[in-house]
Amino acid sequence: MTGRVVLLGCGFVADLYMRSLAAMPGIEVAGVHDLNAARLKTFCDFWKVPAKPSFDALLNDAPDALVLNLTNPHAHYETTRACLMAGRHVYSEKPLAMTVEDARELHGLAERQGLILASAPCSVxxxxxxxxxxxxxxxxxxxxxxxxxxxxxxxxxxxxxxxxxxxxxxxxxxxxxxxxxxxxxxxxxxxxxxxxxxxxxxxxxxxxxxxxxxxxxxxxxxxxxxxxxxxxxxxxxxxxxxxxxxxxxxxxxxxxxxxxxxxxxxxxxxxxxxxxxxxxxxxxxxxxxxxxxxxxxGPTHPKVKRWGAAAMNFMLGPAEVLEALKQGRPCRVGxxxxxxxxxxxxxxxxxxxxxxxxxxxxxxxxxxxxxxxx
Structure with missing residues (x-):
């Protein structure tokens, strides 16, 4: 498994992705951005990943990377739409959007742009x-x-x-x-x-x-x-x-x-x-x-040890998107x-x-x- 991802948002759930990343060799975090500068610094210092000062810098500095949208759910529609408009594949935390109309718009936009728009959870x-x-x-x-x-x-x-x-x-x-x-x-x-x-x-x-x-x-x-x-x-x-x-x-x-x-x-x-x-x-x-x-x-997939209430590999979804892109096939969770x-x-x-x-x-x-x- 190889590929690069960037994290948009570094709140509570972002740590679960980083824990899972340790079990998925070959996937690199190319950047992280959050509106909360103090939180961004703490997260990036803890996980030793590069902080990006703006949304534009996050996208421009790693143009080949899959965007993991880990923002607040009420921001999913706006932020995912901006990523799609910038020509980027997106893996979004749940829900895809807060209304069916907004989700349908994002789905149509991704199709027109020839992009993958995938959604958590990936436990399937x-x-x-x-x-x-x-x-x-x-x-x-x-x-x-x-x-x-x-x-x-x-x-x-x-x-x-x-x-x-x-x-x-x-x-x-x-x-x-x-x-x-x-x-x-x-x-x-x-x-x-x-x-x-x-x-x-x-x-x-x-x-x-x-x-x-x-x-x-x-x-x-x-x-x-x-x-x-x-x-x-x-x-x-x-x-x-x-x-x-x-x-x-x-x-x-x-x-x-x-x-x-x-x-x-x-x-x-x-x-x-x-x-x-x-x-x-x-x-x-x-x-x-x-x-x-x-x-x-036979063997299945890399596992992640229990933390809190879950023992889930949160990177199975992003890894599926990267594999789909590499193999030129539809994404299972997209x-x-x-x-x-x-x-x-x-x-x-x-x-x-x-x-x-x-x-x-x-x-x-x-x-x-x-x-x-x-």
Missing amino acids: LGEAAQTLGHALRTGVAGTPRAIYAELDDGFIPQAAFTKWLSESGAPWPYQDEFRVGCTLEHAGYYLGWLIGWFGSVRTVVAASAEVIPDKAGQGPFAPDLSVATLFFENGPVTRLTCSIVAPHDHSIRVVGDKGVLSCNAAWDNSAKVRFARRMTVRRRLMESPLPRRVRLP GDFALHMTEVTLAIQNAGEHSGAQAMTTRCDPMEPMPWAK
Whole structure:
């Protein structure tokens, strides 16, 4: 793997990219820029990467580098658009934009410019997601009939989040997190898997609400709880929950004709995938209490040790963009995939109490498996 990247923004999440970069030899950070000069200096001194004094300098000093847009979510549209207008490929932190209209505009602009516009999260490219995808394709559980996926993080407003610091000392941006909302921030971790396996969501039936008032910081705040039922064009009906209310649960269960495939940690690339066969014991129908682990036959991708709540290689996405450019092929997490995931996520986030069934207007094909997962 070879290539160069530049970082636009060096807040809390940027440290997770830098930790992951250490596991990806051959990818060089050619520059970093942030509007906060003090934060920029601290970050670049800590990671020993070159600071750039302006947005123009960041782009001009490394014209061949992929831009990693790690800015505040509300700035994603404006900053990504500027990068695309400058003729640069972009890998954006989630969400691609705060509205479907803005995301659609960015998608169209990238297509017209012949550029890749890709979106986090990239856990769909990780071992756990690819292992579960392989199990689905090979019929380990038979035909999948329903999926339950949970992205609940506990009662976060009572956590000691003001003490959460990144490796280089950036505070967890709790005001942004509460304003953007847990659905926009987190739904993609399983939506990416699901869309990668099955392709387009046809209809979203969802509800969302703010059930914890008076959170820290200045509102208005986004919903802190959402529940969605997803109807795929070619896949099983899925229920997806996101919250910063319910006890921590990052599990996914795929119910098939033969039994249940499961994984308990969306934020761990090495999380175990298990299969519990369905059986009848003394007239009682049950899944095996001793599920077997499902594995891929060979080596997969570089891993990153756990830090905080996650054990994810955040550089799998940028590496995929660089490989796609090198090989002259479509990017797995770019284009239609990035736009469709944004539309579905926003439909869930903004559902409220009365939206009912929402027909999706974007489409994407299932994702080509990683070479080591075929």
